[in-house]
Amino acid sequence: MRVHRALRAEIIEGVLAPGASLTETEQAARLGVSRTPVREALARLVAEGLVTERGPRTLVVSSIDADDVIALFTLRRALDEQSARVAAASADEAQRATLRRLAARFTAVDPAALAAADDEGRHGYYALVAEFDAALDEATAHSPYLAAATAGARVHLARVRRLARDDDERLAASAREHAAIADAIADGDAERAAHATHLHLHHALTSILRHLKETP
Structure with missing residues (x-):
């Protein structure tokens, strides 16, 4: 939940800009957590439409036009x-x-x-x-x-x-x-x-x- 809230807030505030790549490894290291909560958070963000799958194992912040x-x-x-x-x-x-x-x-x-x-x-x-x-x-x-x-x-x-x-x-x-x-x-x-x-x-x-x- 904490990881999801943190990433969600950064997307909404524009800290994570549209098109920014989101990898489990990088986000886990940045947030100081294991990859499992990051993986779960990214899955929720995809379901919410804030993150988009751009290919196998490639996730990016959803664009807005x-x-x-x-x-x-x-x-x-x-x-x-x-x-x-x-x-x-x-x-x-x-x-x-x-x-x-x-x-x-x-x-x-x-x-x-x-x-x-x-x-x-x-x-x-x-x-x-x-x-x-x-x-x-x-x-x-x-x-x-x-x-x-x-x-x-x-x-x-x-x-x-x-x-x-x-x-x-x-x-x-x-x-x-x-x-x-x-x-x-x-x-x-x-x-x-x-x-x-x-x-x-x-x-x-x-x-x-x-x-x-x-x-x-």
């Missing part, structure tokens, strides 16, 4: 819009109160903080998004298959965010969009929540594809 991103967002639209509808319809009062607080915090996000040289603002923003995701998961906990599928998609989304570079203006807009989604769910308005989610994903996809096109 525009087609991959579009396919990911097609899946996200189906999952996230439905999650927003389910949460709006089924959240209890405590969960709605949590979402209202999150909406207020998203609204209060300072665009200047997102551009902080030490990156503290961005880390704080992503932590807030993680809180929102957790609140959404809690409100849809009675739909375990939906929650599991959504969690799988988020892993790849995190990679895409890193590869597409941070965009302060986009993050500020994203904060406003998250506030709209959280407010709609808290109000119990399923279709407004789904529509706000759709708009957020549309703007996110447009931004990511633009950044990928600009990347040499």
Whole structure:
């Protein structure tokens, strides 16, 4: 588990770049473990789509291109819009109160903080998004298959965010969009929540594809 978590985090953060070769021997030596846990971790990463087999005994970090991103967002639209509808319809009062607080915090996000040289603002923003995701998961906990599928998609989304570079203006807009989604769910308005989610994903996809096109 530890080896899997370590390699997974390095892939998501971009420490292990797309196309990087992953051999059992090298990773075992680097992480200070035997080859067995590395082999097991790599098998899990292949199953998650983060690592690809490129031939006999040859594994590499999976690439991400525009087609991959579009396919990911097609899946996200189906999952996230439905999650927003389910949460709006089924959240209890405590969960709605949590979402209202999150909406207020998203609204209060300072665009200047997102551009902080030490990156503290961005880390704080992503932590807030993680809180929102957790609140959404809690409100849809009675739909375990939906929650599991959504969690799988988020892993790849995190990679895409890193590869597409941070965009302060986009993050500020994203904060406003998250506030709209959280407010709609808290109000119990399923279709407004789904529509706000759709708009957020549309703007996110447009931004990511633009950044990928600009990347040499």
